Amino acid sequence: MDGAHSDATLLGPGDDAAIVASPDGRTVISIDTQVQDQDFRLQWPNGYRTTGFDVGWKAAAQNLSDINAMGARATSMVVSLTLPPETAVGWVEDLADGLTAGIRELGAASCSVAGGDLGRGREISVTVAVLGTLDAGAPVLRSGARPGDVLALAGTAGHAAAGLALLESDVPVDALSDGQRALVELQCRPRPPLASGPAARAAGATAMLDISDGLLRDGMRLATASRVAVDLNPGPLKRLADALRPAAELLGMDPGEWVLGGGEDHGLLATFPPGSPLPHGFTAIGSVQALGINEGPGVKIAGRSADTGGWDHFAH
Amino acid sequence: MDGAHSDATLLGPGDDAAIVASPDGRTVISIDTQVQDQDFRLQWPNGYRTTGFDVGWKAAAQNLSDINAMGARATSMVVSLTLPPETAVGWVEDLADGLTAGIRELGAASCSVAGGDLGRGREISVTVAVLGTLDAGAPVLRSGARPGDVLALAGTAGHAAAGLALLESDVPVDALSDGQRALVELQCRPRPPLASGPAARAAGATAMLDISDGLLRDGMRLATASRVAVDLNPGPLKRLADALRPAAELLGMDPGEWVLGGGEDHGLLATFPPGSPLPHGFTAIGSVQALGINEGPGVKIAGRSADTGGWDHFAH
Numbered sequence: 110m111d112g113a114h115s116d117a118t119l120l121g122p123g124d125d126a127a128i129v130a131s132p133d134g135r136t137v138i139s140i141d142t143q144v145q146d147q148d149f150r151l152q153w154p155n156g157y158r159t160t161g162f163d164v165g166w167k168a169a170a171q172n173l174s175d176i177n178a179m180g181a182r183a184t185s186m187v188v189s190l191t192l193p194p195e196t197a198v199g200w201v202e203d204l205a206d207g208l209t210a211g212i213r214e215l216g217a218a219s220c221s222v223a224g225g226d227l228g229r230g231r232e233i234s235v236t237v238a239v240l241g242t243l244d245a246g247a248p249v250l251r252s253g254a255r256p257g258d259v260l261a262l263a264g265t266a267g268h269a270a271a272g273l274a275l276l277e278s279d280v281p282v283d284a285l286s287d288g289q290r291a292l293v294e295l296q297c298r299p300r301p302p303l304a305s306g307p308a309a310r311a312a313g314a315t316a317m318l319d320i321s322d323g324l325l326r327d328g329m330r331l332a333t334a335s336r337v338a339v340d341l342n343p344g345p346l347k348r349l350a351d352a353l354r355p356a357a358e359l360l361g362m363d364p365g366e367w368v369l370g371g372g373e374d375h376g377l378l379a380t381f382p383p384g385s386p387l388p389h390g391f392t393a394i395g396s397v398q399a400l401g402i403n404e405g406p407g408v409k410i411a412g413r414s415a416d417t418g419g420w421d422h423f424a425h
Numbered sequence: 426m427d428g429a430h431s432d433a434t435l436l437g438p439g440d441d442a443a444i445v446a447s448p449d450g451r452t453v454i455s456i457d458t459q460v461q462d463q464d465f466r467l468q469w470p471n472g473y474r475t476t477g478f479d480v481g482w483k484a485a486a487q488n489l490s491d492i493n494a495m496g497a498r499a500t501s502m503v504v505s506l507t508l509p510p511e512t513a514v515g516w517v518e519d520l521a522d523g524l525t526a527g528i529r530e531l532g533a534a535s536c537s538v539a540g541g542d543l544g545r546g547r548e549i550s551v552t553v554a555v556l557g558t559l560d561a562g563a564p565v566l567r568s569g570a571r572p573g574d575v576l577a578l579a580g581t582a583g584h585a586a587a588g589l590a591l592l593e594s595d596v597p598v599d600a601l602s603d604g605q606r607a608l609v610e611l612q613c614r615p616r617p618p619l620a621s622g623p624a625a626r627a628a629g630a631t632a633m634l635d636i637s638d639g640l641l642r643d644g645m646r647l648a649t650a651s652r653v654a655v656d657l658n659p660g661p662l663k664r665l666a667d668a669l670r671p672a673a674e675l676l677g678m679d680p681g682e683w684v685l686g687g688g689e690d691h692g693l694l695a696t697f698p699p700g701s702p703l704p705h706g707f708t709a710i711g712s713v714q715a716l717g718i719n720e721g722p723g724v725k726i727a728g729r730s731a732d733t734g735g736w737d738h739f740a741h
Contacts, residue, residue, distance in 0.1 A: 119451060123650070124566050125494035125634055126455035126557070131447030135435060138539065139442035140503040140554055144546040178441035187456040189552050223454065230460040231548050236505050238456050238554030241442070250440050318441055334439070 117184035117242075118223045127223035129185040129240055137241035137248070139175035143168050145233040149297075153276040161200040163297040165207025168235045171321070173217050174301035174375035176241035178319035180249040180310025183220040183303075185240045186212070191230035204235070207298075216303045246310055249379070254316035254335035256399035258380035261391040263305035265295070266324055266349050267364065270371020271356045272296025278360055289356050301375035308388040309379045317379040322372040325408050325415050331378060332406035339380075340409040341395040369415070433500035433558075434539045443539035445501040445556055453557035453564070455491035459484050461549040465613075469592040477516040479613040481523025484551045487637070489533050490617035490691035492557035494635035496565040496626025499536040499619075501556045502528070507546035520551070523614075532619045562626055565695070567650035570632035572715035574696035576655050577707040579621035581611070582640055582665050583680065586687020587672045588612030594676055605672050617691035624704040625695045633695040639686040641724050641731050643694055648722035651696075656725040657711040685731070 120128035129136075143149060149159050149167065169186070176183045188208065192201065212220050220239075254260075272292035275285065282290065301319065309317055316335055320327045324341065332339050346368055350357075353364035380397050381387060400406065408415040436444035445452075459465060465475050465483065485502070492499045504524065508517065528536050536555075570576075588608035591601065598606060617635065625633055632651055636643045640657065648655050662684055666673075669680035696713050697703060716722065724731040 120564065120566075124564075124568075125491045126453045126497070128495075128559075128564060129452045129454055131450055131452045134447055134450055136445045136447045136452045136556060137442045138445055138501070138503055138554070138556065139542075140505045140540070140552070141542050142505040142507055142544050142550075142552060144507055144544055144550075146547070147545050175441045179444075181442070185454070187454055187554060189456045189458040189554075191458055191460055191550060224456070226455075226457050228458050228460055229463050230550065231462070232546060234458070234460075234507060234546065234550055236456070236458060236552040238454070238503060238505075238552075239442075240452060240454065243444075248436065248440075248444060250436070252440075 117219060118221050122224045127187060129223055132242055133245040135243060137176055137179050137181040137243060138238065139172060140236065140238040141172050141175065142234060142236040155276050155278050156281050157276055157293065159297065161203030162207035162210070164235060165204035166211035166298040168237045169208045169211030170215060170299040170301055170375060172237040172239040173212070173215060173220070173303055174319045176239055177301055177303050177306030178317055178377060179241070180246065180306050180314065180317060181241035181243045182307055183217045183239050183241045185220060185223045187223055187238050188225040189236040190225065190227050191234040193231055193233065194229060196233065211298070215300060249310050249314045249317040251316055251318050251331050251334035254331055254337050254380040254397045256337060256397055257383045258315055258397040259383060259387070259393050260339050260395035260397060261379050261381060261387050262376055262394045263379070263390045264302040264376030265374045266320060266376050267353055267367035267371040267374070268292050269296045269299055269373035270367040271353045274360055274362055275356060280359060286355060289359065292356055296373065299373055299375050302377060302390055305377050305388065305390040308390065309377065312381065312388040313385055314379045314381055317377055320372055320374060320376045320378050323370040324378065325369045327378055328408040329406070332408060336400065336406055338398040338400055338404065338407050338409055339395055340398050340412060343411050345392060345394040346410070433535060434537050438540045443503060445539055448558055449561040451559060453492055453495050453497040453559060454554065455488060456552065456554040457488050457491065458550060458552040471592050471594050472597050473592055473609065475613065477519030478523035478526070480551060481520035482527035482614040484553045485524045485527030486531060486615040486617055486691060488553040488555035489528070489531060489536070489619055490635045492555055493617055493619050493622030494633055494693060495557070496562065496622050496630065496633060497557035497559045498623055499533045499555050499557045501536060501539045503539055503554050504541040505552040506541065506543050507550040509547055509549065510545060512549065531616060565626050565630045565633040567632055567634050567647050570647060570651035570653050570696040570713045572653060572713055573699045574631055574713040575699060575703070575709050576711035576713060577695050577697060577703050578692055578710045579695070579706045580618040580692030581690045582636060582692050583669050583683035583687040583690070584608050585612045585615055585689035586683040587669045590676055590678060591672060596675060602671060605675065608672055612689065615689055615691050618693060618706055621693050621704065621706045624706065625693065628697065628704040629701055630695045630697055633693055636688055636690060636692045636694050638688040640694070641685045644724040647694060648724060652716065652722055654714045654716055654720065654723050654725055655711055656714055656728060659727050661708060661710040662726070
């Protein structure tokens, strides 16, 4: 698979392996697979047909987000495609276009596709391994949050989940408002805030991860890795949910569940030392608390455990 | 997925991405996918059942071979597994064991599994991205062969193809001789000569690639990239074929076709300047020739084009 070469690609496609610059002597690396009927459907209940462009974009976005979540900057991708023999060539070209468009439009200007591999299977599967650099900085891990830190969000939460609910509904795309259609687009072509990861690192973020499985589950991961509790404030959660209310009302669903349980927007959840100004793009949504005696790591909403009523407390 | 940490793994599994050392400021990177029923069968016609260990080993071997073929040394792998929900946990544990055993027993002591990803699909699919270092040396590309160079092979050729033919036959494994069974084992658990890639680079190899699709096809790739013809000597080809004769006779097949057309042994095909001593493990099997007027890159056997009789000339 060809791609525009960036400075980081020292040897591109065509040999047994590619060679990529790792300027500070370290390489940040992540890998992720999207499989047909698991991570996307070719045809959705509401009639929308997933394009190759969507799948390519999403593969780029998901992987770039993992690099972003370390506070790093992507330098390169390698792609392994598995395709059923009946896949239309145009669909595959579209996928390659979506991949490069995602890289470019999401702002990963220093990243290019350095190589790839193509094989056959019964279902479409796209695996991307993405490489990045920390530009001589320290990575932001999940484990560094300290009691008293501010918990902050960059990007959106729940939009992709709302888009998924719309795709799985029987409301045709044509009947959606512009705002509702934008949610569908965000599910198909996520927009992780790629400038925010390195900005958080520069601003002294103590912990960070990308929200791929929802605020509650990813918040729990941060809490567990850092041995703390994270406490979400109802105010910002309500504002996040309010933005999704038109879609929720159309479907008779609860926008709060999308905000707390929806991943795939690939926003960033990060913690910052108390009193330090948040970098551009981040909004405070809670705080980090020390664990009480006999208390395990957990996620709370306004001080109440999210799995014993906190959710309901906020949602209704 | 956990793995023993090597010096190169600065941050292992558990965060959004792993961090791997790239000591000379460059990273060699390759990616490859194995899919059930395409790259392996869970149950073969001869009765052999592919183990998770086999699949893990083969995934390691194939990817390590790509790094080897650049003259580089593997430092790290990330693995993305797609599994049908009914896959037995024991099979998956076996796969992880095969992966780490392959890395260790093939001699990639500096390599470890730095991270991974697990998802669901209708068929088993294993993608590995492998990272390597050139230890401050220059990579050996496919494009550097020069007229007069010696063409040499490290490792075996045709053994994995013979093993495949045995697996696809109706001769049960129990009825095979030790030698025949070893061919089956090499198909299931290839043994690329990992010391030979860096040794070839150190010895001044001008071009190199790993044989994944057979001497003829991979020879053609080297010839095309280097704008030369490569001429195989019948003597060494015959010796390679003779080693496969017991299996060929059992199946009534031509061992020469395995030698010329069989990949998956992941031997190395390399070219060396005339007169320079070949590194340990390499055997001369031919030479590099300048292209004649109006002649395109190609593969010959004893001076005759391999696709216009050269093959037959050798095989019979």
